[in-house]
Amino acid sequence: xAAPHVSMRGxxxxxxxxxxxxxxxxxxxxxxxxxxxxxxxGPSGCGKSTLLEMIAGLAPPSAGTVExxxxxxGSDVPDGVGVVFQENACFPWLNVADNITFGLRRxxxxxxxxxxxxxxxxxxxxxxxxxxxxxxxxxxxxxxRVCIARTLVTQPRLILLDEPFGALDQQTRLLMGDELLNLxxxxxxxxxxxxxxxxxxxxxxxxVAVMSSRPGCILEIIETGWSADRDSRIVSDPAFGxxxxxxxxxxxxxxxxALGPAA
Amino acid sequence: MSRARRxxxxxxxxxxxxxxxxxxxxxxxxxxxxxxxxxxxMVVGLVEILASGRINAxxxxxxxxxxxxxxxxxxxxxxxxxLLHRAAPVRRLLExxxxxxxxxxxxxxxxxxxxxxxLGDAPQVLIGFMLALVAVIxxxxxxxxSVPRVLIKTARVCRMNAVQTATQVTxxxxxxxxxxxxxxxxxxxxxxxxxxxxxxxQSGLGYEIRFAFDxxxxxxxxxxxxxxxVVSVTVNFTLDHWDKALRARRGAAR
Ligand SMILES: Nc1ncnc2c1ncn2[C@@H]1O[C@H](COP(=O)(O)OP(=O)(O)O)[C@@H](O)[C@H]1O
Ligand SMILES: [Mg+2]
Numbered sequence: 001x002a003a004p005h006v007s008m009r010g011x012x013x014x015x016x017x018x019x020x021x022x023x024x025x026x027x028x029x030x031x032x033x034x035x036x037x038x039x040x041x042g043p044s045g046c047g048k049s050t051l052l053e054m055i056a057g058l059a060p061p062s063a064g065t066v067e068x069x070x071x072x073x074g075s076d077v078p079d080g081v082g083v084v085f086q087e088n089a090c091f092p093w094l095n096v097a098d099n100i101t102f103g104l105r106r107x108x109x110x111x112x113x114x115x116x117x118x119x120x121x122x123x124x125x126x127x128x129x130x131x132x133x134x135x136x137x138x139x140x141x142x143x144x145r146v147c148i149a150r151t152l153v154t155q156p157r158l159i160l161l162d163e164p165f166g167a168l169d170q171q172t173r174l175l176m177g178d179e180l181l182n183l184x185x186x187x188x189x190x191x192x193x194x195x196x197x198x199x200x201x202x203x204x205x206x207x208v209a210v211m212s213s214r215p216g217c218i219l220e221i222i223e224t225g226w227s228a229d230r231d232s233r234i235v236s237d238p239a240f241g242x243x244x245x246x247x248x249x250x251x252x253x254x255x256x257x258a259l260g261p262a263a
Numbered sequence: 264m265s266r267a268r269r270x271x272x273x274x275x276x277x278x279x280x281x282x283x284x285x286x287x288x289x290x291x292x293x294x295x296x297x298x299x300x301x302x303x304x305m306v307v308g309l310v311e312i313l314a315s316g317r318i319n320a321x322x323x324x325x326x327x328x329x330x331x332x333x334x335x336x337x338x339x340x341x342x343x344x345x346l347l348h349r350a351a352p353v354r355r356l357l358e359x360x361x362x363x364x365x366x367x368x369x370x371x372x373x374x375x376x377x378x379x380x381x382l383g384d385a386p387q388v389l390i391g392f393m394l395a396l397v398a399v400i401x402x403x404x405x406x407x408x409s410v411p412r413v414l415i416k417t418a419r420v421c422r423m424n425a426v427q428t429a430t431q432v433t434x435x436x437x438x439x440x441x442x443x444x445x446x447x448x449x450x451x452x453x454x455x456x457x458x459x460x461x462x463x464x465q466s467g468l469g470y471e472i473r474f475a476f477d478x479x480x481x482x483x484x485x486x487x488x489x490x491x492x493v494v495s496v497t498v499n500f501t502l503d504h505w506d507k508a509l510r511a512r513r514g515a516a517r
Contacts, residue, residue: 056420058420077419079422083420085413089411089414092513093438093512103421106423135514136514
């Protein structure tokens, strides 16, 4: 089998707090295959964002190792990794076009290539009419598209998304899911999507990891078995119900745990 | 009439009506000429003074010193604010000083500055600078505090170093806050420099006003006060205009 694109071994994260050490995550062992669409679901507070930040090189693990393309990730974001956050990460003083090319402009990429990639991203994300608009003039969904486009133009080999559609309504989420699938197919990148929405994970991913409540560990990884040309219409496929059902079966107890003993 | 125009009209009236009342009060003798000349004669006097060129050098000197204090305080204030923001322990140490700073009568140090720096421009610029500096530092700190963590993470994903992050992410984000500080800096620079000239100096607008005052020369004193008013209001109006344009583009008024 080919070497994994991302490999985590015995990764834990402990936060020092005033009330003592808070064991947030792990130990986690996880391999992402090159080019796969991988989703992680888990109850809130189980350490999903923490997991993503360690893969991104934004936070070091307390123990264990994280490797990307065979190299250990230090305290910097490795080349070839793009991240989309849950919060609005648009720069309010830049228009859409300048927001999208923000990261690209500091890479050694020729000017006409920047323009070409910008044009492509504007088209793919349906932002062509808004290139000169400022983030404040856009809806939440469009702002998130700007952030996705900003990641896309740098042509990352690994795209990490932390609940990117968390703030959007259900219809927009489904459509953004389709766009994400298009993007994944168009770029061939490895995608790691963190979400708390089971249906989103079941519909988009090749494999879904289910995490336990804090300290988050991976309980099980489920293969969805979708073909690569899927789209949001699979929600009406009977097999889709089976996958979501299985995910919920695993997650229900964990979510009860996360709610606390009173629930 | 558009809303903006109506507001502009009201603002103009808010200035024009009191001035008009003052003019009438002076003309009917309610206010003695020895106390205050009519506003219209202040304007005439100012035009004459400017045309004669008698105090052009003083005006230039004062404006240059105000500009120097303003630019130095703005640049140093933003730089020191950005540094302090990264040095939390030092910031905690200095924060009580900042919050009580404007209770310190900076002018009390003016004699000391004269002893140290002589009777040139330096002590006056220093007073303006010191008055303006802390306003800029404080608003820079406030602005940097308001930067969302996700933007700093985004800068790290773009693999920017600390200086790039400051100049291209956090300071631009904080720009509206910085502008508040810069506007205050403009006002404080005027107050500091002209006040210092007024207290003790050998030239400048403040000195000219003091000289006219000592000689009971209302025909010079009032036009010069008017001049200072016009200049400082114009400067602040311009800054305010830029500030509004900046905020409007970022959709603050959504
Ligand atoms: N910087 C931090 N300091 C202390 N505790 C933290 C910190 N970041 C996260 N945590 C805690 O770690 C746990 C996992 O957080 P997170 O990864 O954000 O969860 P999730 O994304 O799954 O909702 C939570 O209980 C959270 O309160
Ligand atoms: Mg999270």
